[in-house]
Amino acid sequence: MTCLIALAYTLGPFTVSLITNSEGSVGTRWAYRSIFVAQYGFAAIATAFVFFMPESPWWLASKGRDEKALRSLKRLESSSSPEETMKHLANIKVTLEEIRRETAGVTYLECFRKSNLRRTIVSIAPLII
Structure with missing residues (x-):
């Protein structure tokens, strides 16, 4: 999408x-x-x-559907070997775990506080324009 x-x-x-x-x-x-x-x-x-279109492997991995995520990765990376596809899925899972740790207890209100407010304005400005 x-x-x-x-x-x-x-x-x-x-x-x-x-x-x-x-x-x-x-x-x-x-x-x-x-x-x-x-x-x-x-x-x-x-x-x-x-x-x-295949489902997003990132979304499938975040929901714990590893087999479907692996199939989706195989469809998207048709030229990759099975070992590379497994490494990519492992990398996705590690990244998702890091994201979970970094965003634990964070709310959307954080986007509008101090230095995050500037980042929020910079990221929204092109869409507003």
Whole structure:
């Protein structure tokens, strides 16, 4: 989903600008409707392909579904050997454990305190713009 959103944010505005450039002088109702149709088209295509995408191995590992995470990694890393896939899963599990230790007892309120407030503003600013 993250890749599809990034793709939609990249190709969507490009497509809309092409449509606006060519349809901007047209006086019919389709001059503005074509932009909406193009944006919904990207959503429809993404929805059609979402069922063929494997689950995130990170999410599966965080929920304790190691066998499914391993299968998902094999699908995503088809050229890797089984040993490399097992090492990748072990690395994911170690990273998830570190994240659990670092974020134990932390709330979202921490994002708005002292130096974290600046980081929060910097990370949100591009989305607001």
